[in-house]
Amino acid sequence: MRRLIIAGAMLFLTLANIAGAQEAADTDSTVQQQQAENHVEQLQEPLYNPFVERYVLDELKQLRTDMANQRVEILQQIVDRHVESVDKGVTYATNTITYFFYLIAGVSSILVLVGWTSIREIKERMGTLADEEVRKLVEIYEGRLQGIEKQLTQKTQHIESNREEIERTQEIHSLWLRAAQETAPANKIAVYDHILTIKPGDCEALTYKADAVLELGEPQWAVNLCQQALAIDSDNAHAFYQLxxxxxxxxxxxxxxxxxxQTLSRVESYRDQLAEDAALQPLADFPAFKELLGQRAPEQ
Incomplete structure (x- = not known):
């Protein structure tokens, strides 16, 4: 009896373990099936579509067939073009030879009518005509070349004169800057003489030299310089002022x-310098000088 009870207990435990294992297996299977269903639901495209693959294969096959046909057509066109070119070349050569013989026959007929009976005479006449035509062309082009050479010479001279004028202007400008920096009248006179050597008819250099000469106490020399400036430019206001x-x-x-x-009638701006110029101080008491300053002499 005791053995039966023990055997029944063991059978019950075994059945319990089997039931637990089956339940666990069922649970795992249910979880895997649920995961598979979720994965399938999340798919955007089908995993396998035989119709699409068949369509792609048919298109590739058709494309290869079309390319092969197109290659055959291109080769046929190239062969046709080559045949056509050869045909045209043969026709052109045949026509050229035919026309050349016609030309020879025509020229021979004309030569017979003109009276040129020998090839030597024809050669001499053709050489003479060619020499005359060449001589005419040479004369024409020599005249053109001479004209071009003359124009180039004139332009070269013009450019050279402009270059010299620019250099002379730059030198004169540097001398004027040097004169502005000099303080001694004798040095200024030397600079103005250099300017007059480069440009003898420079009225401005003559008048400024007259100003420097006045600083040296040589008024008569200044008068002569101003007269030279007025002989070049009769309306030079600065020359009248230095006079x-x-x-x-x-x-x-x-x-x-x-x-x-005369100075004020030409340049009114000199009026402001009259009262300040020390060289004109001896004229300060003259009524005419006061009138020039815009002042009136007192009535007696």
Whole structure:
């Protein structure tokens, strides 16, 4: 009896373990099936589509067939073009030879009518005609070349003169800058003489030289320089102004007033310098000078 009870207990435990294992297996199978279903639901495209693959294979086959046919057509066109080119070349050569013989026959007929009976005569006449035509062409082109050479010579001379003028202008400009930096009148006169050597008719250099000469106490020399400037430019206001200063230094007050009037009639801006210029101080008490300054003499 005891053995039966033990055997029944063992059978019950075995059945319990089998039932637990079956339940666990069923649970795992259910979980795997659920995961598979979720994965299938999440797919965007089918995993396998035989119709698409068949369509792609048919298209590739058709494309290869079309390419083969197109290659055959291109080869046929190339062969046709070659045959056509050869045919045209043969036709052109045949026509050229035919026309050449026709030309020879025509030229021979003309030569017979003209009276050229020998090949030597024909050669001499053709050589003469060719020499005449060549001589005419040579004369024409020689004339053209001479004209071009003349134009080039003129342009070269013009460029050279412009270059020299630019160099002379630059040198004169540097001399003017040097004169502005000099303080001694003698040095200024030397610079102005250099400018006049380069450009003899420079009125501005003559008038500024007259100003430097006045600083040295040589009014008569200044008068001569101003007269030279006026001989070149009769309306040079600065020359009239320096003449006024020179005549003031020579005590020729009437002439000084006259030249100041000539200066102001040409350039009104000199009026502001009259009262400040030390060279014109001897004229300060003259009524005519006060009138030039815009002042009136007091009534007696």
């Amino acid at each position: 006024a200063c020179a005549h003031t230094a020579l005590s020729h007050y009437d002439e000084a007033i006259h030249y100041l009037q």
